Each structure stands twice: as structure tokens, then as C-alpha cells.
Amino acid sequence: MGKTIVEKILSAHSGQDASAGDIVLAEVDQIMGQDGTSPLAIKAFREMEVERVYDPTKIAMVIDHSAPSPNEGVSALHNLMREFKKEQGITLYDIGEGVCHQLMPERGHVGTGDLVVGADSHTCTYGALNAFSTGVGSTDLAAAMATGKLWFKVPPTIRFELKGILPAGAFAKDLILFLIGQVTADGATYKAAEYAGEAISALSIDARMTIANMAIEMGAKAGLMEPDEKLREWLVAHGYTKWNPVYPDPDAVYEKVLEYDVSELEPQVAKPHTVDNVSPISEVAGTPIQQAVIGTCTNGRLEDLRIAASILKGRKVHPEVRLIVAPASRRVFLEAMADGTISALVEAGAAVVTPGCGPCVGTHNGVPSDGENVISTANRNFKGRMGNSNAYIYLASPATVAASALAGEITDPRPYITR
Template structure:
């Protein structure tokens, strides 16, 4: 019998079984996230299931991030309900303005190598960058976990993503993710794990890996997972005192396929409206007019992302007339770091609008909504029609640097033209 992938090993450990791809297993959950977009329904299910107390409150986390700030009495009421439940049951709750739940799970050291971490939001896959088996679940799953501490899963097959070489100037992690979406399509990895490997990993910082894991679900993947290394441990140092056991694949692990991507040869990419996998080299979309640029989300709202965008904006002289640049830090920690090193002031001086940490405009539930006919270039992970709250707007997806280049020129532009 062949060896095991990272996902097979983690699910074997969490189920206490010899788990192989295709097996159905019941696993102990290390941490489960719920947001204001999913918890209210989970609380309904919790009551219907006869829930009275939580199996382990320390393993449950709530985040108010989708409706920040709440724009109606209804959404404010959802927040009140979550606060009351969290206080009653001893659940950790990240309140309005603390940031996006996915970013907070990472920052607070709640997703550790070898863990099984889930979230009632599809982009919970983000934590796979830390060597966790991380996946999105539904509200009913969250309710069941709150009561039992367990979840049932089908063990996924794995696709090995081998990265070679090193990114060149003007090319970033988002370009890798979009290139993979271009190769796999929106369902090319359906219910499979993307397991990242290869010598190119040593050149990707933890923030880069978070982008790749985050976008895995846009290819249909169950999860996107990295091996743990010195960068993983360095990021977690000071964020957790909890011991962990990293998981590597066996040398003879079986994969459904392998994709090799040469980072040296990669060029900037952009996803055209209204599909994430409608990806082309950015230069093929050059000169398309842009009226709004959005920097933020659980994909592109970290300090490193804002530094990349700021550098392009500075080199290009700021935001072009007629362009609205909206900046939403992924968390208060990110916002504080931006304020401390001058990045926040730079953005204001260069013509940006600053929005409180949270999901912001990404899902169209709050924040700045684009007008009819507006072309938006965004660091987000989805560009479906109506995604940002207006079905008459068109959303393009690109790296922070490419987004900033569009803000400078008022049209889709290769960032290498501004910062060669």
C-alpha cells in the first residue's frame, strides 16, 4: 500500500483510523469559526438539535465581519444575538472592527500544523497555509460541532502542485493562484486537496501561502495545504504557546495528478468578469478603463499586500482622476501596523479611502458598493456577477500591485510598467 498525503495523515490522526482517499471518517475538530454570515442560522439549528451546552467552548470562535458596520437594524440584531450567545456559552467573539474571521484565526494562532480547522464560510481553506487541514462547512455542520465536537468528512484525493523557480519583479502570489485557476478551471479540483510542494516554496512567505490556500476553493478544492517549515514556525512564534506536530507527506504518497508551475516564467494575470477561472495574461486586458479599485479581503488585505500596492502608487504619482481607491485592512492588527509604519498615511495622501477592518465591499453586504457600469479591479477572490452588491458592475481580479497600477493609470496596466 502506498504512503499518505498530508490530508490523509491529518484525517487519520483526527479520526483515529487508517484514513485513505475516499473513506468516510468522523473527526475531532480542533477549532471551528462562525461569522455573522453563518452563525445566526447555526444557532437556529443548534436549538432544533436540542443543544443546551457546547462540547468545548474553547474550540469555537465567532467573528463579526460580513456586516461591518451593520447597515440595518436587522444586521445589528444578528450581532446582538451572537454576542449574547457567546457570552452565555463562553465563546470567543471578535467584535465589529477587529477584522475578517479568517485573518483572525491565523493571527491568534488558532490554526496550527496538523490541526483540523473548519469555518462556516468557504474561505476557511485559508488556514491550510499553516499545515492545517482547513475547509469550509455549512451552518448545520457548525451547530453539530458545537454540540459534539466532531464532523464527518470524506477523505479527499490530492493534487500535487509543484512550484519551481522564483517569482520575478512585478509578479506575486495572486498571479500564481490565478494561473492555477486558469489551468484547473472552477471545478478542476472538485473535492480534492491541493497539496503544495517543490523548491519554489522556500521563496514564498507565509503571507504568500495564505493567498494560495485561500484561492484553492475557487478551483473546487476541498482544501489547499502546505507543509510546515521554518517560515511557518517563525510566523507562529509569539502567536501561540501550544505545542504542535507538523505533518509531511510520505515520499510514496499517491496523487490524482501533478501540476508543475515554473515561477520564473510566470507573468501577471487577471481574471475577467464574471468568473474566477476566466484568466488571461494581464497584458491581454491592458487599457480596459477602470473606475474603482479595491484593496482588501481575506485574499489581499494583509500588510505585505498593502506595501506592494503602496509602492506602485507612490511610483506612479497616486490615484488617477475619476478612480475610486478603497482600502480595507483585513484586521485591526494589519491596520495598526499600517499606521505604525506610515502606510496608512501614505494611502490617504495618495488618494485612497480607508474603510474599517472587515469583509468590506467584497461580498456586497456593506462597505463601498460600485455603481452601474463600473469596472472594478480587486484583490478579492470572487468576481461573480453581483458579488460586490451590484450586478451591473464588472469585477476583475488581480494582485495588489496590478490593482494599484490600474488606480494610477485609470485602466488595467501591467505594474511592471510603473515599477520595472
């Protein structure tokens, strides 16, 4: 019987012929934690009474969610991570390095066929690199640090066959928002997603990561893609030297196969307060906004900043809108400075904050006020997500956010796009 990508990766890492529904104990290639989850993982690791981590070269921690620290409580937790790094010899990316889900691929920690666990729900991002990567909690992370292993229930897979090429003005973000609207917030719970078809092949690796990043917003354990030449070149350029491509078998058994033609997709917007509350832009255009955010692990990459800059260059952000930009990493920030992208954004009126999670999780960097509307390139619009439960968050592509920042209301970006 044929296997899906996730069945193959979990079989290879458990030494067991694994199919959907089986429980496996699997070897983990990489382990990642961030500053919201690592302190609890360190505490759980101590409770396990294990002296040394299983393999320090496989563990990376990232200070990105509240970076730089906004208060003394956070500072103490950050220092706990720094002490753990010194004690165990793991990798630590401190403030300003960037978002964990940019750093793991960008610094060559993950590639094809790998099994990665991260104490952050958006760890599914690396599915774009043909890895099985999934979010876990702090105690699971500690168990993986202590033993190098973790147990998994092998998920069944939903395959998305995406035909056609996205039209000008519609981007990877619009595509994944559309799919989440179709299958809903728990439509893939306990399952893996495979995203395939010419719509995916045509996308850059940056854009593919936007899609895999949001697999969790349909409840999925992982969102995987097939490897191709574009990916191989990208991995080499980012210092990842192994090439262990994993393709699904032609007779792989899927829970279901969903087909969509994306060639006429409109830009999409997720409305408050759930990610699956998705509308085409025509239904929400004209909604006033007071804050716009470009960045995060979903859409803070160089390509995203360039798209935003192409719309904002030579124009001014609406006087009643604050535009906040958070590059996904130090490297993205440097590249965006070198090519003039940052100048274009700042001249248009953007406030650029430290590479990292920016205002996405409500700890700092732009908490909205009561009754305000925010349009953001992030992946979650839950009530209270950005630190104020009386604010309203809309999710959209960098192009839609940039066009909306100019107009002061939710705006279709297509008139600004030339292809």
C-alpha cells in the same frame, strides 16, 4: 502505502487509518463562524436541543462581513451572536477586529496538523499553516459545536509542484489565478490540493495564505502546504505554541501531480464573471476602471498593503477612480499606520474602511454602479458579488490594483516594481 497531508491529518483525528474515499468521523480542533453564517448555525444549534457547546475554547465567531452593521436586520443578527457568546463563553471578535481568515491565524487559533472547520468557504486559507481546514455550512458548524466532531469524506489530492521563483511584479495572487485558470473552477472539486516546490518555499506566510485562500476557487476542499522553519517562526510569533508538522510521505498516492515553472509568470487578471476566466495582464491592459479595492481575506495583509503603498506613495489615484482599502485586521491596520503605509495610501487618495471584508460581498463599503468596472484583490468576481449585478469585477494582485488605480485602466505593475 504512503499518505498525503490530508490523509495523515484525518487519520490522526479519527483514530482510523484513513485513505482517499473513506468516510471518517473526526475530532475538530477549531470551529469558526462569521456573521453571514453564525446566526443560522445558532438557530440549528437550538434545533439540536443541546444545552452547551462541546468546548467553548475551540469556538470563535467573527463579525466581519457586514461590520459595522449597515441596517437593523444585520444588527439583530449581530446581537444574536453577542448573546450566544455571553451564554456559551465562546470567543467573539466584534466589528473592527478584522476578517475571520486573518484573525484565526493571527490570534494563534490554528497551526500545523490541526483540523479546522469554518462556516465560510475560504476557511481553506489555513492550509498555508499546514492545517486541514475546510468550509462547511451553518448546520455542519452547529453539529461541530454540539459534538466536537464532524464527518468527512477523505479527499484525493492533486499535488502542484511549482518550480522556479516568481519574477519581479508577479506575486502569490498571480500564481494562484494562473493555476485556477489552468485547472478551472471545478477542476479540484471534492479534492484537496497540495502546493509545493521552491516557488512556495520562497514566499512569506502572508503570501502563502493568499494561495491557500483561493483553493476553493478551483473547487478544492482544502489547499495544503508543507511546514518549514519560516512557518515555525511565524506561528511562534503569533502565539501558537504547538509544533506538530505533517509532511506527505515520499510514496504518497496522488490523483495527479501537476508541474509548472513560474519563473516567467506574467501578472494575471481574472475577468468577469468567473474566477477561472484568467488572462495574462497583456491581454486586458487598457480596460477602464472606476473602482479599485485592496483588502479582503485574500490580499488585505501587511505585505499586501506595503506593496500597494510602494506603488502609490507620492502619486495620486486617477481622478475618476475610487480606491477603497480594507486592512485585514486591527493589528494589520495598526502596523500599517506605524510604518507609514496607511499615510502613503491615504495621501494617494485611498478611502480606508473598517478592518473586515470591506466591499467584497456586496453588503456595504462600496457597491459599484451599473456598468462600472471594478478591479479588486478579492477572490470572487461573480456577477452581483459586490452588490450590483450590472457591474464587472476583475481580480488581480495588490500591485496590479494599485497601478490600475493610478492609471484609471487595468495596468501592468511591473514598470513600478524594483527588486
